[in-house]
Amino acid sequence: MKLRIYVVMIAAMLMSCTKAPEISGELKVWHKVTLTFTGPESSETASPNPFADYRLDVTFSQGEKSFKVPGYFAADGNAAITSASEGDKWRVHFSPDAPGNWEYQVSFKKGKDIAVVDGEGESAGFMDGEKGSFEVAESDKSGADLRAHGRLKYVGEHYLQFSQSGNYFVKFGVDAPENLLAYYELDNTPNVGERLKKWEDHAQDYHEDAKPYLWGADQQKGKNILGAINYLHTKGLNAFSFLTFNVDGDDRNVFPHLLKVDLAEYENFAKEKKNPKVWENQVIHDRFDVSKMDQWEQIFSYGDMKGMFLHFKTQENENDQKMDGGSLGRERKLYYRELIARYSHHLALNWNLGEEDTNTLQEVRDFASYFADNDPYKNIAVVHTFPNDHDKYYQPLVDQKTDVLGFSVQTNKPDFSRVHEVTNKWVKASSASGRKLVVAVDEPGDAVHSLVPDTDNPDHDNARINALWGTLMAGGYGVEWYFGYKHAHSDLTCESWRSRELFWDQGKVAMDFFNNNDLPLIYMENMDEMTAAENDYVFGKTGEIYLVYLKEKGTVQIDLPDVGYRSLWLNPKTGDQINGEGETSIEELEMDSPFEQDALLYLYK
Template identity: 75%
Template sequence: MKKMLLNKAILLAAVCGICFSCVTEPQISGEPKKWHKITLTFDGPESDEMADINPFADYRLDVTFSLGDKSLIVPGYFAADGQAAYTSAKSGNKWRVHFSPNATGEWKYEVSFRKGKDIAISDEEGEGAGYMDGQTGVLLVGKSDKSAPDLRAKGRLTYVGEHYLQFAESGDYFVKMGADAPENMLAYDEIDDTPNVGDRLKKWTDHAQDYNSDADSFLWGPNKEKGKNLLGGINYLHEKGMNVFSFLTFNIDGDDRNVFPHLLKVGLDEYEEFANVKKNPKSWETNVLQDRFDVSKMDQWEQIFSYGEMKGMYLHFKTQENENDQKMDGGDLGRTRKLYYRQLIARYAHHLALNWNIGEEETKTVAQVKEQATYFAQNDPYQSIAVVHTFPNEHEKYYQPLVDEATDVKGFSIQTNKPDFHRVHSVTSKWVKASAASGRKLVVAVDEPGDARHALVPDKDNIDHNNARINALWGTLMAGGAGLEWYFGYQHDHSDLTCESWRSRDAFWDQCKVALDFFTQNELPLTEMVNMNEMTADTTDYVYAKNGDTYLVFIKEPGKIEMELPDIGYNASWLNPKTGEQITIDGQTENEKINLDSPFELDALLYLTK
């Protein structure tokens, strides 16, 4: 009887196209703990980046993870030999899924592995591809043992209908602060097959001194020796108290032209010669395999992002830029764009703190933007937010329609255009208030304060950074903005394209840390606070308050604060926004009207709380 049953099983496997002898349990790596990346690596069909049956389009690996009423469909991807970050492999039989569970317990999983022309981006059921298709299993997930700044101690950063994202485990609201530049951060000479158009390939040598041994397991290359300088840079940002960095993942035909996940039709030398002429934007059409991806390069990117997560970093994925946002499908959500988005989601969506920026300096139509945001909402199992960034003078064109109706866009990435940053506060306040009035609060962050030429200049050009601090840094936070990323102007050393050292703005990161520490360490009722500049006698002051409870009053220059409170009994203290010096005022307010002199020589913050 046993032999008969076995024969029937083998016959069924043959009918279903299953490689019976090849079906094995997946290799499970990573710690099986809440919020951790748990990787399931399956033995599937042997393939290659250039195989006739396209492994990126003609196979679809999805794994459904379920626990009680929780269920996540997580997309997977072709992983070559499973060690491509180290071996630079282009072929193999490994297929991979990254799962980041949001609860402890016994998670069940079921594998769907289908094949067919463009099945990866199809809603059709498709044909069973054999191997692990239909396989089931169980993962026993325990509690995380990590501590801050590791984001696994805080949980996933989620949109909760407020102007601030919230960590699901700790309940803390997130205020971001860090680097928007260089946009070509991933143009790094130790990442596989990265070209050197314009001699802009980075070495990040200044950050060799910042390398920490806690990054050892995130290195790559055949001897696990590559990546030290860039990982040192990320550690530097962390040591300065910053919590975000951004990067383009596709800049073909753009400003830099060195960063993309796709394979080339030509050699690097030929691509570099062609792409070196910016006004010859034909690289995408003539030099690129638009539906094939570089497995080892994307694996090496993952090493960088994973170290960032461990160091408490929010990952700002800029999926396109102005010059190339029409390149995929003429701006539409077509085959090429869907394949690209699916690779990003399958490989990187598990990270706990990120946003999908639909395009830097957006020029697609509002309808196209909405459709692409919906694609992320429907296919990212972890529901990280999609944001929109556009030119300083086109806010109304894009942001107003996205305020007027409910869409899957959950945030705005603001850019302004004045060298003294004076537009930042008013623009941020406008869209924070407009989205609140619509009944759908959006996460409004300032990701390019200042103008293109100067923006945040190096310390050697302006060690004080007074306008950046007063008008942009505090201007954003006092308007209800969710934080800032700092763009580096193109007229200065270590610009948006040429930066290889975040230390070039070392003094300013200290000023950013003063603000970030204040907003994150004082248990402010952030989701209940609103901009109330009209409360002071001088309406050029900034006021951010929960009326009757907490008041932050920021003055831009030495002088008095005159305002009337609804009652008495407030504790008061001063903060020097430049240095972090704090002065506590004895006693509590005894009158509704207050008239206080600033104790500092420049700007100052008055903190009133019950």
């Protein structure tokens, strides 16, 4: 009896000696606040499995509001620098949405697969049950930094909204290269096909504000890829995309999992595309590379600072049946949980359930529901299908209420001629259903060409007219640009975003117009039927504002409901503007374009 009492007393003493977590980061609204706990010693390959057999959750609360945030095994707590694979640090990231006092309560459980199975499990000791609090101040950030704008949220409209600034988001970004994270300074990243990137052309774009985000033992790694992100920012882009799992896909160099073999053996086997033995025999399905994922976090965090929307593509067509045979099972849940725990705190992102997805509709719904149930910040899940599968996937997702909140649209014409029609169709279909979804065009052209380098086409007329403005004038919330495989700096080989610089300048014209004119975007809709010209676009709010886009030099012919509109002409290619004189005095309006090519007429009261 005495022995039992002593055991209980010792256990209680050990629990009472638990160290309070280290709280790091700027304790400000929308900033990343990190709690690092000292827990059980473990390693990436340990038993119990630190990714499956422990479950760390921290609930942050302020009044009646609370966020249950999953945590993860963090090795020595400094793995991006040390490349550690073992240690006793366990971590959670939180981005508070209000100033003041925040309380936290820790749940740390252990048990077979407790990370992804229902049930309480048993206490893992250490920080389990610990409580505490900290004070949060207002953010001091400004400009493009997302921490000045707040979290990007779905608000039941066709546009996502920033929680702090209240602005609606219009996206202009890069969808290539899909293997962005095949970067030579990231730990344990293979070089299948000699596609490992150095981004040397963007060394010149490195800015000293990226210094805190470098990694490696001397904290000098990452300059080129961070320079590339800074380049996007300087050119007015605000989004980039990347696969986080392309085992047996087009590239085969990006994945968060550990390998069973060394890199050389993996590279040798993975040279053969669509080789099922790679996933089956060479990859550990339930273990993750802690230092590599920490280094990914450095890249994403710099993206926040530079105003970047993060497009997480969680799988691709070639491997969407790998985990659990395509279903939502143990392997996929562990993978999703690790992504959520490490990256969901970022302020502007979506979870793409699969590029050119071929999972069943029920599987897609299940994937989206897992993210909705486990992502504390409710970042949206979107679906990306083959161009000819839109009706197969999108129509049922429009007709039924699901946790899919957006479409990532791909079309297939080299001149981008399907973009406006397809975007218009799904924006209007979701609106008519009573559940407005966000629609972006993330691969607007064909696989062969799409957005070609400036050296192949410096004018980019079709990209500008049919894809960029075709999307925006249909009520799509933005475009990401795929680079066709027949051209330099393609979807797999791109190492310089400067290769399309002339087009980025044209895109900035559109972005500046949409961001600087206080447009009532959530009340605007496509109204092409108002213009007499068959191919022109109209986007507006009845009786208040109309945008009329002429695809070639000509005359605007439009019947307005009333008079008294002021006007402005915009050259979408150069950004030149010409103000009209006075107000409209008749409803049947005819106005000649002052520009030699396409033009936008802005009518407003």
